[in-house]
Structure formats: structure tokens, C-alpha cells
Amino acid sequence: MIRIDGVTKRYPDGTVAVDRLSLDIPDGAITVFVGPSGCGKTTTLRMINRMVEPSEGRILIDGEDSRRQPVNTLRRSMGYVIQNAGLFQHRTIVDNIATVPRLLGWSKEKARSRARELMERVGLDGSLAKRYPYQLSGGQQQRVGVARALAADPPVLLMDEPFSAVDPVVRKGLQDELLRIQAELGKTIVFVTHDIDEAVKLGTMVAVMRTGGRLAQYAPPAELLSDPADAFVEDFLGADxxxxxxxxxxxxxxxxxxxxxxxxxxxxxxxxxxxxxxxxxxxxxxxxxxxxxxxxxxxxxxxxxxxxxxxxxxxxxxxxxxxxxxxxxxxxxxxxxxxxxxxxxxxxxxxxxxxxxxxxxxxxxxxxxxxxxxxxxxxxx
Amino acid sequence: MNGLFDLPSDLQHSYLGLVGLHLREALIPVLAGLLLALPVAQLCVRLRWLYPPVLGVTTVLYAIPSLAFFVVLIDYTGQTETTVMIPLAVYSLVVFVPAIVDGVRSVPQETLDAATAMGLGPVRRYLQVQLPIAAPAIIAGLRVATVSSISLVSVGMLIGNQGALGNLLYDGMSYGRPRLVWLSVIGTAVLATVVDALLVLLRRILTPWMPRGARRPSAGNRPEPAVTAGKGAAR
Known part of the structure; x- marks a missing residue:
């Protein structure tokens, strides 16, 4: 379990991105952070793998302070998927996916065969293995991004608006695929989006955040829809x-x-x-x-x-x-x-x-x- | 002295020997410049404020006439190849530093984020991600620096005998023999063209990941993801 414990992120200019956030992220489930831009959801995600260091508070992973272990060891135990996939344009698809296994010291053959296995898992044709990112569509690139994050079989997956740059049809396909993969693998997924529909569709738990980095409500989506905590959440959920x-x-x-x-x-x-x-x-x-x-x-x-x-x-x-x-x-x-x-x-x-x-x-x-x-x-x- | 490529004996080299000498005097400074520019450029990427003054310094150095360099250097390195090569290396910085800085900066932020998030430390990130992605820009700079260096070597004739094909030009003019002049001028041009073509080939080999015929994608301007190359890319 990931426990966010009284975490605040304050920048040198005084801006508060995240304000005294405390919540528990359950294992084996999808927890979605959702909110308008500037609500601190991405900052929160990045504090989990220490790409941003909290100003106050701490983040516990299975009870241990995340600052206890070397930062790169921590990061390699967490898959990371971002908008536009962020693929390495100079590496083939199979080598993109094999990145973390190679960093962990796997042999080239083992890492590549693992990568091919993952391509299948995320619904990519094996014939794409030797291609370069520019030869793939946006949706395919995003699948590669998911495969790359899963490559070393990390227990945790961090996803930062992974599907917001693709068109609605492709996005729906990717969402369904994520739910299917999650049903098979049962990862602890932390997912950031600004799209409440996506949050409701994917989330086991949904954390609604408001501008200023404060938590407005943390609940399962059904409860969110039936009992919004306040007018802000109700408004954010929309009319229907x-x-x-x-x-x-x-x-x-x-x-x-x-x-x-x-x-x-x-x-x-x-x-x-x-x-x-x-x-x-x-x-x-x-x-x-x-x-x-x-x-x-x-x-x-x-x-x-x-x-x-x-x-x-x-x-x-x-x-x-x-x-x-x-x-x-x-x-x-x-x-x-x-x-x-x-x-x-x-x-x-x-x-x-x-x-x-x-x-x-x-x-x-x-x-x-x-x-x-x-x-x-x-x-x- | 009947053959087309026969040279006066005071040059102490065959034509091919002069070409080899010319190449050596042109390429060693370019490589030295590149090796010097890499850390300088990386500093400029890390410390943004450093870039404008560094760029200013390289430009000023480029503006110093080679003759002035020779006058200063000759006291230390004498009438040697080194005296010719040091200014050439310094000149190449004006091309390399901005080429590398722009190339490294053009790596998309999300690519860097992804690298960081996967646990690549700064050194790995530089060597495995930033530098390879900057390679096309660096090679573009390398082409300009190389061609310019090849043409500049000839001034070495000013300090005696160190201009390679430039010496041939000087001989041709002082002896009034147009054949030697042409051999020098055309030889230098052909040499520059061939080396440039080889560098283009090198780029092709090093960057199979670049869309053919397309320009390098810059940071804020990603190519449309649906670009498919040839057959079967879109399933």
C-alpha cells in the first residue's frame, strides 16, 4: 500500500501545488486522481516516484518511507506512463520496452523476449518490434508506453494522463485494454486524469482534487456519483x-x-x-x-x-x-x-x-x- | 614533370601524400573541437545563463584572423602542423557548441521525464538518451565544421610549409603553373565534397530512427503520430 501522509509541496516562489494531502492508495486497484488543471494531481503522482520531492510530510510504500531506498531503485520498481508516451525515438519498439529490464541487468536476449511477450499482452503485433516510434500511430505508441512500464513487472504503475492525447475512439480502446490487463495482472495503479468520465470508468477509488492542491473527496466512483461531498465535486461531476x-x-x-x-x-x-x-x-x-x-x-x-x-x-x-x-x-x-x-x-x-x-x-x-x-x-x- | 599529378620536388610529397596531409590537418582539429565542445555544451545546457557568454566567446575567437593566431602560437609550437591545427580547432567551436546545445535541448521533455522515471541517472540519461537524439544536429554541425576546416588548412602555407594542398597553390602561383593551381583548388573542393558525403552516410547509418526525408522533430513540435513509413506500418 502507498500511504500519502500529510504531504505538502511548496515551490520557492510560494506556490502551493499540494496542500496537506493524506490518503491511502490500496494495493491491486486503480486509484485515480482527477481535478482541474493546477490542482496538484500530477505533482502528487511525481512525488510518489520522487521526481518531485515533498516539502513536508512523507510517502510510505508498504510502510517504509520512500526516501529510504536509492531513488533509481525506487523508480525502477514503478512503471511510468505519460501523455504522448515519451518513447525513445532512437530505439526500436522492442528496445524501448526492454529499457528497464536492461537497466536491472537482464541479458539482451531475455529482455527482448520479455519485451515481445509484453507487446502481445498490450495488443501490439509482433511485426512492429523492429520499427521505430515514428512509424507507429499515437494509439500504438501509447500501448508501447504501457508495455515499457510493465516490462520489469513492477508492483506499481504510475500513469500521468496517458490517454488524453489520442482521439476518443482510440482512447476508449486503450481504457478497455487497461481494465483487461489490470484484471489479469492486478497491479497497484495510480492514474492521473482531468477527465471525470475516465476517472469513473477506470477507478476503483477516485480522489477528486481542487485548485490549490487540496483533496475534495476520496471515494469509490459509485459513491462519488451518489454522494458528492460538496458543490465543487458535484459541479465537477457534471449534470448527468x-x-x-x-x-x-x-x-x-x-x-x-x-x-x-x-x-x-x-x-x-x-x-x-x-x-x-x-x-x-x-x-x-x-x-x-x-x-x-x-x-x-x-x-x-x-x-x-x-x-x-x-x-x-x-x-x-x-x-x-x-x-x-x-x-x-x-x-x-x-x-x-x-x-x-x-x-x-x-x-x-x-x-x-x-x-x-x-x-x-x-x-x-x-x-x-x-x-x-x-x-x-x-x-x- | 609530364604526368598530370607530378609535383615540384620542393613540396616533398606526392599528390596523394598532400591529400593525406591535408585530411589529417583538417580532421584532427575538428575532432578535437568536438571533444572540447561536448562538455562545454553540456554545461551550457545545465546552466542556462552560461550559454550566451560562451556563444559570445566562441564568436569572438572565430573572428580572430588565423594569421594573428599563428603569430602568437609560433613562439610556442613553432612552424609545425600543430600551429595550424590549434586555430582550426578553436574555430570549429563556433559551430559545435550551438549545434550540440540545440540538439540536446530538442529532446522532448516527456522523453526526458520518461527516462528519469525509469531510473536512468544523469550520466546514463545523457549518454543513452540525450546524445543519441542530438546526433543528427551534432552531425549537421560536424559537416559544416569539417568542410570549413578543409578549406582553411591551406592558410598553413603562410607559416612555411604547413598548408598541404595550400602549398601546392602557392607553388603554382609562384612558378606560374596553372596546372598546379587547378590541382590544388579542385582537389580541395573534391576532398570537401567527398568527406561531406561520407558524413551524410554516417548520419544515415547512425540514425535509422529518423523519418526519411523529414526534418528533425523539435521539442515543441512533435510529428503527427500517425505518420507511417511505407508498407504495413498501419495495421
Whole structure:
């Protein structure tokens, strides 16, 4: 565990970058520092590997003051990823990645084979090994940066706005990749960003910092969204934090109705009699959704797909979050969301109203047990 | 004295011998200048305030005529090659110091940060990161210094017999033999061109990591990351 203990950074001109910061960074989790520019988040990160020395306070790594060990030994035990990757432009990709293992005295062959292994792990084609950084796209360079940081298998990974210089599509891919790698490796990751969405998506714990280097709130993202500590945090989270919080609630609790679902050509006009829904969801013989039949539309005999209302993108029952379910319902012309199983077959339908009830139930449950344990697992979608 | 390359005996060298002598007198000062400039430039990078005065001093030294240097040096080093080479080495500083300083400064801050964060100490960072990345700028300076040195060696004829191909020029003029003049002038030009071409080749070999045909990326102006070289770079 990394413990930041009453740390202040004051520059000779009197500027205070970080002001009496104290917090514990848990092992094996992603802790995100987020805040506006000038809030001291990067300074805090750089104090962990002593690229900046604190003016007051100390940083304990597994209980030991970080100043106890030689600075370069400390740094080699922490991977470091920065914006624009900061690759060595004069070295090939494989040699960039092999930098720290070589510094630690590994043989060239061993370091290079380790580097190739890591290229695979971060999703880089092996054919890029002998290329130079200028021959790679921004996203690929950033993957190299992550691989280079992981090369000597350090327990800690420091990431300073690593994905902010790439376009949104690439960024999403890199974020997903980081979560996948983290699920495999379980590193202690300290991540700095100015993007609250990125913080909420990646963080196990999120530290919101405000200008002047003070900690505004330190909490799991779900708690941050449900109970912002003050107006600053609330403002920083943005207008739709209620909707975004739904990402943390699973859709598994939703009660799916199968009554208003019928395969095309089965002649089940009787579905109307269930009274559950005014519309009937028509599927193909395989159970995949075709569209909604309006009340007057007979379903006996072949269905003309042109006369069905589109059912839009369905959500995956149990796997997607309540946010995805609500999104489907809002976009659906009938106000009903279609749930499918993992293979795309209809699992049932659910109304906006039912989703609303599930949200209220989840909020009630979240307040009583989820919020203070910090164990609220994130749900895909 | 019939062959094209036959020389008067007072030169005491064959044509190729003069070329070799010329090369030696031109290149040794350049190498000495480079070795002297590296630590000076590194000091200038570390102590920013030092750079302007150092640059001023090298410029003033460059402005001293070689003849004046010779007059002073001849008391110490006599009418030798050394007397010719010392001013040439001093002159090369005016090219090398700014070339190395600019080259080292052009290393992007994030590259330096990454090096520091990976636990490279100052010496390793200088030798393994800053110097290699500054290599194209240093070689560019090396080209200018070398070519200029090759052309300047000829003034060595002023202190007797130390101008290599310059002596040939002097002979040609005093004996009224245009062939010798041409041999000297064209020989010097060809020599400079060939050495320059070799340095370009050296840069190509030393910096395979540079985008072909592109200019060196400077600190604040990174190349677009999506630049792909030839086939298959973009998967």
C-alpha cells in the first residue's frame, strides 16, 4: 500500500501545488486522481516516484518511507506512463520496452523476449518490434508506453494522463485494454486524469482534487456519483451524474416479461390478452428480435417486416447495467426495452416504468450496504 | 614533370601524400573541437545563463584572423602542423557548441521525464538518451565544421610549409603553373565534397530512427503520430 501522509509541496516562489494531502492508495486497484488543471494531481503522482520531492510530510510504500531506498531503485520498481508516451525515438519498439529490464541487468536476449511477450499482452503485433516510434500511430505508441512500464513487472504503475492525447475512439480502446490487463495482472495503479468520465470508468477509488492542491473527496466512483461531498465535486461531476451512476447497477434484477413476445408466423394474436404490454415483440424463428407489432397488426401469417416498428439496439440481460437498459427503453419507439441473452436471442421485454422501479430499488439498496464498503463492482455498459 | 599529378620536388610529397596531409590537418582539429565542445555544451545546457557568454566567446575567437593566431602560437609550437591545427580547432567551436546545445535541448521533455522515471541517472540519461537524439544536429554541425576546416588548412602555407594542398597553390602561383593551381583548388573542393558525403552516410547509418526525408522533430513540435513509413506500418 502507498500511504500519502500529510504531504505538502511548496515551490520557492510560494506556490502551493499540494496542500496537506493524506490518503491511502490500496494495493491491486486503480486509484485515480482527477481535478482541474493546477490542482496538484500530477505533482502528487511525481512525488510518489520522487521526481518531485515533498516539502513536508512523507510517502510510505508498504510502510517504509520512500526516501529510504536509492531513488533509481525506487523508480525502477514503478512503471511510468505519460501523455504522448515519451518513447525513445532512437530505439526500436522492442528496445524501448526492454529499457528497464536492461537497466536491472537482464541479458539482451531475455529482455527482448520479455519485451515481445509484453507487446502481445498490450495488443501490439509482433511485426512492429523492429520499427521505430515514428512509424507507429499515437494509439500504438501509447500501448508501447504501457508495455515499457510493465516490462520489469513492477508492483506499481504510475500513469500521468496517458490517454488524453489520442482521439476518443482510440482512447476508449486503450481504457478497455487497461481494465483487461489490470484484471489479469492486478497491479497497484495510480492514474492521473482531468477527465471525470475516465476517472469513473477506470477507478476503483477516485480522489477528486481542487485548485490549490487540496483533496475534495476520496471515494469509490459509485459513491462519488451518489454522494458528492460538496458543490465543487458535484459541479465537477457534471449534470448527468444520476444517469451515469446507473452504470454501477446491474440489470440482473429487472423482471423481464416474455408474454408480449412471439415468433413470426405463430399466429399468437392472443398475446394481446395478457394485457402486459400494448405492443407485441415479433422475433424470427431463431428468437432474434425483428420489431414491435402495433396493437392492430395481426400476427397470424407471415409478418411484413416493413410494418413493424424498429426495436433498436437491445441490452444484454444480466450483463449490461441499468444505464444501458434505460437507454434502450428511452430510444425505443414503444418505450419498452428489449433484453437479449449473450447469443442475441430475446430474453424478454421490460418497460420504462419497470426500469424506473428497479432504479429506485437499487438506490435504496445502494445506500444501505453498497456505498460505504467501497466494494461496488462496476457493470459493463 | 609530364604526368598530370607530378609535383615540384620542393613540396616533398606526392599528390596523394598532400591529400593525406591535408585530411589529417583538417580532421584532427575538428575532432578535437568536438571533444572540447561536448562538455562545454553540456554545461551550457545545465546552466542556462552560461550559454550566451560562451556563444559570445566562441564568436569572438572565430573572428580572430588565423594569421594573428599563428603569430602568437609560433613562439610556442613553432612552424609545425600543430600551429595550424590549434586555430582550426578553436574555430570549429563556433559551430559545435550551438549545434550540440540545440540538439540536446530538442529532446522532448516527456522523453526526458520518461527516462528519469525509469531510473536512468544523469550520466546514463545523457549518454543513452540525450546524445543519441542530438546526433543528427551534432552531425549537421560536424559537416559544416569539417568542410570549413578543409578549406582553411591551406592558410598553413603562410607559416612555411604547413598548408598541404595550400602549398601546392602557392607553388603554382609562384612558378606560374596553372596546372598546379587547378590541382590544388579542385582537389580541395573534391576532398570537401567527398568527406561531406561520407558524413551524410554516417548520419544515415547512425540514425535509422529518423523519418526519411523529414526534418528533425523539435521539442515543441512533435510529428503527427500517425505518420507511417511505407508498407504495413498501419495495421
Amino acid at each position: 451524474r444520476g444517469i451515469r451512476r446507473l452504470s454501477f447497477f446491474p440489470s440482473a434484477e429487472l423482471e423481464l416479461l416474455t408474454g408480449p413476445v412471439a415468433a413470426a408466423g405463430t399466429g399468437r394474436t392472443a398475446a394481446r390478452d395478457t394485457g402486459d404490454a400494448p405492443y407485441l415483440l415479433v422475433t424470427d424463428a431463431d428468437g432474434r428480435p425483428l420489431g414491435w407489432a402495433e396493437p392492430g397488426l395481426p400476427t397470424d401469417g407471415p409478418v411484413d417486416p416493413g410494418r413493424l416498428l424498429p426495436c433498436g439496439r437491445p441490452f444484454v440481460a444480466g450483463q449490461d447495467s441499468l444505464r444501458a437498459a434505460l437507454d434502450c427503453a428511452v430510444l425505443s419507439p414503444t418505450g419498452w426495452a428489449v433484453a437479449v441473452d449473450g447469443s442475441g436471442r430475446v430474453a424478454g421485454v421490460v418497460s420504462q416504468q419497470a426500469i424506473g422501479e428497479a432504479i429506485r430499488a437499487a438506490h435504496a439498496g445502494g445506500r444501505s450496504d453498497g456505498a460505504d464498503t467501497g466494494a461496488s463492482a462496476k457493470v459493463a455498459g
